[in-house]
Amino acid sequence: MGIIKAWEKHLEKTKSERTKETYIMLVREFLKFHDISEKEVVDKIKPSLIYRYIDESELNPSSLLTTLSALRYFLKFLLRREYLDKELFESLESAIEEAREELNAKKTPRYPRALTKEEIKAIFEKVKGKKYEKIYSLFLYSGIRLGEYEKLMKENFYLDKSGILWIRLTPEMTKRRKGRLVPILASDKDETLRATEKLLKWIEDFEENFKVKRGVLQVYTDRLSKRLNIDFSIHSFRHTYITNLINSGFPVEVVKEFAGHSSVKTTVETYYKFSQKRAEELVRSFVFS
Incomplete structure (x- = not known):
């Protein structure tokens, strides 16, 4: 079995399907760029090739950072299987770290943006009565990832005794292979009840109402975004679901679990921005409740 094939089998057990495919593709592109065959990897790979790739590749900084993550994971695999000696690995890792620092300095941070009420209204008016109305509703009121949606079935939904609709995501469905429960929630109580009622009806015929191929869904959404002149x-x-949780006063550790983030730090650094309006509402709620 070749090195790449062995790594692919390892990725199948440790990463999501999407990450596996991305990592394999990026490492293959890196090797092809330097005209290195799979059999020559151990003999030909060296730190200078990493710097050359960063300098000469046409990929944007974000894609290059993902390539460096894939390379690091691949090199760790080679080290642990004793294809690489430790000294070479450390010099390669040092080059990756230096390249990452340079790229991060150039990269313009882009924070996730929640959709406004006006944008949501415009989007749903355009898809009203179509399958995409149901699919978009599912994403908006659950905050699940696209990869999780692809593995979703009717059996993953359940209504508890209090009338709250939940999605039970099993470990193999999630990005970090950790199962979690996700509540169907909107920006307020009344909208949550309406969303729950609609979704309960639609999931009765789950395959018919919700299943669309990933590529088809992304292309449709991209075209709709351009047609409506809404960046989404x-x-x-x-992002909207998570922002709604925060604005509704859910504690960060709860938001972290519902979102499926790897750590509270991810949730805080990505989503918790200071809001004077929200701060004033919390003070009034504390004093007058």
């Missing part, structure tokens, strides 16, 4: 993607619904 499927992931925008997730």
Whole structure:
């Protein structure tokens, strides 16, 4: 079995399907760029090739950072299987770290943006009565990732005794292979009840109402974004869901679990921005409740 094939089998057990495919593709592109065959990897790979790739590749900084993550994971795999000696690995890792620092300095930070009420209204008016109304509703009121949606079935939904609709995501469905429960929630109580009622009806015929191929869904959404002149993607619904949780006063550790983030730090640094309006509401709630 070749090195790449062995690594692919390892990725199948440790990463999501999407990450596996991305990492394999990026490492293959890196090797092809330097005209290195799979059999020559151990003999030909060296730190200077990493710097050359950063300098000469046409990829943007974000894609280059992902390539460096893939390379690091690949090199760790080679080290642990004793394909690489420790000294070479450390010099390669040092080059990756230096390249990452340079790229991060150039990269313009882009924080996730929640959709406004006006944008949501415009989007849903355009898809009203179509399958995409149901699919977008699912994303908006659950905050699940696209990869999780692909593995979703009717059996993953359940209504508890209090009338709250939940999605039970099993470890193999999630990005970090850790199962979690996700509540169907909107920006307020009344909208949550309406969303729950609609979704309960739609999931009765789950395959018919919700299943669309990933590529088809992304292309449709991209075209709709351009048609409406609203900058949004499927992931925008997730940002909106998480922002709604925060604005509703859910503690950060709860938001972290519902979102499926790897750590509270990710949740705080990505989503918790100071809001004077929200701060004033919390003070009034504390004093007058």
